[in-house]
Amino acid sequence: MDVAPLLALAAGAVAVAAAARRLGWQAPLLLVLVGFGVSFVPGVPQFAIDGDLLLAVVLPPLLYSAALEVSYADFRALLRPIVQLGVGLVVVTAVVVALVAHAVVPGLSLPAALVLGAVVAPPDAVSAAAIGRQLGLPRPVMAVLSGESLINDAASLTFYKVALAAVFGAGGALLGLDATDAASTFALAVTVGVALGLAIGFVVHLVRVRLDDPVVTSVIGVVVPFAAYLLAEELSGSGVLAVVAAGLYLGHRSPEAGYASRLQERPLWSSLDLLLQAVVFALIGLQLRYVAEAAEASARSNWSLAGAALLVLGTAVAVRPVFVYAVEGLRGVPRPWRRRRSRSHRPSWRQQTVISWTGMRGVVTLAAAAAVPADFPDRDVLQLLAYAVTIGTLLLQGLSLPWLIRTLGVTDPDQARRDAEAEVHLAERATAAALERVAEVEQELVERVGPERAHAVADRIRGPLLARARSMSAAVRAEESEDADRSRRRARTFHRVRQEIIQVQRRVLMEERDKGHLDEEVMRAVLQELDYEEAATANSWVGRL
Incomplete structure (x- = not known):
């Protein structure tokens, strides 16, 4: 053929x-x-x-x-x-x-x-x-x-x-x-x-x-x-x-x-x-x-x-x-020789x-x-x-x-609600494990850079972890529906603005490349970083609410 x-x-x-x-x-x-x-x-x-x-x-x-x-x-x-x-x-x-x-x-x-x-x-x-x-x-x-x-x-x-x-x-x-x-x-x-x-x-x-x-x-x-x-x-x-x-x-x-x-x-x-x-x-x-x-x-x-x-x-x-x-x-059909199964399944x-x-x-x-x-x-x-x-x-x-x-x-x-609860629970456990590792890293840094700088580095790592876990919990587990809706709107607004920022960064990247101010290899490396960041944003927990 x-x-x-x-x-x-x-x-x-x-x-x-x-x-x-x-x-x-x-x-x-x-x-x-x-x-x-x-x-x-x-x-x-x-x-x-x-x-x-x-x-x-x-x-x-x-x-x-x-x-x-x-x-x-x-x-x-x-x-x-x-x-x-x-x-x-x-x-x-x-x-x-x-x-x-x-x-x-x-x-x-x-x-x-x-x-x-x-x-x-x-x-x-x-x-x-x-x-x-x-x-x-x-x-x-x-x-x-x-x-x-x-x-x-x-x-x-x-x-x-x-x-x-x-x-x-x-x-x-x-x-x-x-x-x-x-x-x-x-x-x-x-x-x-x-x-x-x-x-x-x-x-x-x-x-x-x-x-x-x-x-x-x-x-x-x-x-x-x-x-x-x-x-x-x-x-x-x-x-x-x-x-x-x-x-x-x-x-x-x-x-x-x-x-x-x-x-x-x-x-x-x-x-x-x-x-x-x-x-x-x-x-x-x-x-x-x-x-x-x-x-x-x-x-x-x-x-x-x-x-x-x-x-x-x-x-x-x-x-x-x-x-x-x-x-x-x-x-x-009843079968006495077999263990009875729950009808819930x-x-x-x-x-x-x-x-x-x-x-x-x-x-x-x-x-x-x-x-x-x-x-x-x-x-x-x-x-x-x-x-x-x-x-x-x-x-x-x-x-x-x-x-x-x-x-x-x-x-x-109820599947979406159960999925959200499971994701929040997973985020809490993962955040707790991550914070334990951050504490270990902080102790290792104390000997090299001193307690004040080590604590500052650790806080910079802890901040995004804790903020994400708190935002998820507030959007899913808020006792009042108005509080939950407010948390979701806030998260979605941040999500939308972050995507718009990535688009702006990508546009500047193209402009610099077209003007001859940026090598093609550098452009592709930065573009890949922006693409991964946008993919992470597009697939974040906010989009599943």
């Missing part, structure tokens, strides 16, 4: 995604619709999608960046519902969709239908997570959705491999699958994937904390997801689980690394996520026309294909809420409803459908049904999810 069409695709996809972000629209759906429309423009080439390449190049960085942001503590605490959705629901969805597709698509074998079920089983949490953050979904709900998205791809791709083997001859008695082979394949994928991912994460962390070079550590971070995925797949493990395990480990241990690496990695992964997701969803739209035309050329009628697509879509959508409520119902029916409606499909469905071998029977029909499920869920669930969240009121209005 020529480079120019690829560059045009990437530039156009990012432009559409940027417009969607600015307008507050659903970027995946808009990208699909625009891509579909562009595919009819004369001169636009047909982009051949290599599914294996997508799985190896696009999926690892998306999973890795998501894993870096997931709280390991929340993931561990909510492991049961995460595994139920990420593994149990994937298997149930794949089987039910396969049975429906086998019944409604004439001539579609059960193993081939199971491949389709595996392809459309895993939801993509990108859209749901963006909506949830925007509307303030409770943090436990977001943790479950994020955790599910990290492991459901591994379950679906493992199921996909087993079903694909059944299509090409390695079948069995259970739904056309070899149950023993399926169990051993899944066990090997989990064991090798998790062990390899943790090993890679451990080694990279050791290198990261000992290497004082943020550029090199950032490059190592970029290589990690690809190395973990490809090496695990080469060893018959799950590349997805290897990437997730490495990302969870490195994300949990990231505070031990240098600050420069963290400051560089977050915008890097955010930018890469935007680019990859935009290109993938644009490809879905661009390919839709040709997938539909190929399916239309088959022996089946258009009406039968349309009916099958609607039934498969309806099944894929319906299985999730049935599964969510069924699992919650089983949790309520169980989601409300409103939260379950929202979770059951976050089934939008995306990257993995596209990549797995494209990776189906060319000699696969009814490949065009399978791809058409997979695209129908992806676009249908984006339309049906993606557009209605914000309305559902607002209607049910699934938010946590």
Whole structure:
């Protein structure tokens, strides 16, 4: 493929995604619709999608960046519902969709239908997570959705491999699958994937904390997801689980690394996520026309294909809420041999409803459908049904999810207050520890510069520490609301003036450079200092009030 069409695709996809972000629209759906429309423009080439390449190049960085942001503590605490959705629901969805597709698509074998079920089983949490953050979904709900998205791809791709083997001859008695082979394949994928991912994460962390070079550590971070995925797949493990395990480990241990690496990695992964997701969803739209035309050329009628697509879509959508409520119902069945759990940790029916409606499909469905071998029977029909499920869920669930969240009121209005209290508590403890260190430094300085100068130096350090802690406490913990509001206004005014001062300093810096009074190297060093100061100001506690 020529480079120019690829560059045009990437530039156009990012432009559409940027417009969607600015307008507050659903970027995946808009990208699909625009891509579909562009595919009819004369001169636009047909982009051949290599599914294996997508799985190896696009999926690892998306999973890795998501894993870096997931709280390991929340993931561990909510492991049961995460595994139920990420593994149990994937298997149930794949089987039910396969049975429906086998019944409604004439001539579609059960193993081939199971491949389709595996392809459309895993939801993509990108859209749901963006909506949830925007509307303030409770943090436990977001943790479950994020955790599910990290492991459901591994379950679906493992199921996909087993079903694909059944299509090409390695079948069995259970739904056309070899149950023993399926169990051993899944066990090997989990064991090798998790062990390899943790090993890679451990080694990279050791290198990261000992290497004082943020550029090199950032490059190592970029290589990690690809190395973990490809090496695990080469060893018959799950590349997805290897990437997730490495990302969870490195994300949990990231505070031990240098600050420069963290400051560089977050915008890097955010930018890469935007680019990859935009290109993938644009490809879905661009390919839709040709997938539909190929399916239309088959022996089946258009009406039968349309009916099958609607039934498969309806099944894929319906299985999730049935599964969510069924699992919650089983949790309520008394089991004397198990320790009784507090209901305070169980989601409300409103939260379950929202979770059951976050089934939008995306990257993995596209990549797995494209990776189906060319000699696969009814490949065009399978791809058409997979695209129908992806676009249908984006339309049906993606557009209605914000309305559902607002209607049910699934938010946590006290989360901001709890976060502020936790931040104040942390600031107080950190300030106390810092003051102890300042006292030690003061005693060390007494012998060198005398008590008076040592005390003056220590006071200059103590002042900003104490002022920040007092300002935070006054803005959050003031007993009277008027006092709290007054403290917040004062803090915000200081915050705004400080940003304006930085802008003035930056303008003077540019003027001196343009007049030839300042060397370029000096200008860049001072500019970097101002940038860091502005970033610290923009991300300070005041902006989170």
